[in-house]
Amino acid sequence: MSVSYQPVIWNRTKIIYDAVLIVAIVAYVLIFLKLGPMLSPAMAETNPPILRMRAFGSLALILLTVVLAIGPLARLDVRFMPLLYNRRHFGVMTAIVAATHAWYVLAWYFAFSPTPQLLALFTSNTSFAQVSGFPFELFGVFALTILAVLAATSHDFWLSFLSPAIWKAIHMSVYAAYAAVVLHVALGALADGRNAALGVFLFASLGTLCALHLIAGRRERAADKAGSPEVDRTGWIDIGDVSEIAENRAIIGAAPGGERIAVFRSKGKLSAISNVCSHQNGPVGEGKVVLGLVTCPWHGYQYRLEDGCSPPPFKERIRKYRVALSGTRVLVDPEPLPLGTRLEPLAIPEDTLAAPAAPSGG
Amino acid sequence: MLKPPERGFFVGYFKKVPADIRRLMLVFIATFIGTFAAAAFVLALDTDSPGSGSFAGPPPEGEITGTIDLLPYPVLRVAASPGSPARAIMLAGTGKFGVSDRAEKLKGKSVVVGGFFVKRGDLEMLLVGGKMKAEDEQPADLPVPQAPEDLGRWRLTGEICDGKCAAGAMRPGTGLAHKACANLCISGGVPPVFVSTAPVEGRSFFLMASADGGPMPAWLLNKTAIPVVLEGRVERRDDLLVFKVDGQAKDGGT
């Protein structure tokens, strides 16, 4: 959350995150390009620019695979959420590595020719009607263009400039980029049948990513579909038992329309707010009340319990809902209050409060 | 009742990292870097040998004298001399350039050419360096190279490559990743070469030509770098075989 946009706001986590990323990238490149030719005569015989293309190309593929795995991993185990925090730097780094690969290709396969490099890239191979020999480079160009646009618009300035919905939609195109990368590798390096390890890696990573997304997606859908039961045709929904809510944490219910609602318990009081963070739709209800403010687990945007607004000078707002207790059952009116409406948290009666709060381990 | 330890909650800007998250992240970081290092090993060592082609240095005499055939691509015909039979040497320029323009002006003259050979098995190409010019003193009568000898009609299986990269100017200089590069070389005038899976008269490399002996037809650019079965006549010019392609085999190739 920020009122004025700085190029990049640094903190210790981001520095460690980026440092780990850079160490992994440098290790990969050094092992591939320096150690490889010492160990393998075949590598020593291969032109260094071609080795560089391969090193950076395969590295970009690995980085893209990992960055796409972070989302579902964090959905499946909340302890992976810290990986989401700085994911955009990961994405930018991936784009840079991919661009380095492309640069080596242009400066070698498409250079030294009477045809200008970029023109050559698009015109030298026109075998569009065949699978074997298809100009697979174009899939790479397509993927790199997407990665470059995503990297360029990764900053929070673009998020608020474009609106979170549009920003999120644009950034979903990373999946199109991944599909293009798979085709790029399959029709290029793999079609020759000379790169067994790369082939195994490509299909293993594709399978893993699909499985992770399917499992995480199925879980979400099951949660949405289950919905929260309506109470006696009052329109209100039963979200759970007050004893299930740990102090400063929430339980999450789903309104009939699918909108998720989080009910937080803090200092003996209950507050219902939208589960959807106004930053990037993060799951607010999986966050925690920190210093009296609901804190989103993805990037730490904060909201007040009483009105769903971020404390000044920030201007983000999420919806509030009416909450009531029937015995120990927590009921919520799925009709949201207008944004910014103030509603004091509901005090849990003494005798109900006596019931022990749920352990928050998990 | 004992309360179980609270699940850690951490957002990047917090000062303190809860113990359980710290533990998981340390394991993750070690695995992450270790996986990258291991992947680099495995993928690097997956490299195939680019084959035997390589730069083979300048001609032993420094320069070679001969006459030039312009079609299908510039070939230097070197007359036989005591101890060495007549040769037909394919010529290419620097980068992805051929030497057709320069060769054109030297037609019908005795020519001296300097440069570097690239060589892979019996495939050999002279990469013309700075020097390619008419001899200062032209001989009274030019040696007449032997007429091409027709070796009949053949159906050959193999790959169309640019002769320069395939001979070792690029390593590897064949295959699909190299296809666009091969096309650029061929369009730039570098002689294309057919690498046959089975030899004809002991040779597996053929200079590509059209059926009428001109440069390789453009439609064959779609067939470079992939296994293909082609038909045409094969002719011999000194130690070089020329494959004059007239079509793709109906029942084979891609």
Ligand code: FES
């Ligand atoms: S989604 Fe980024 S802070 Fe909530």
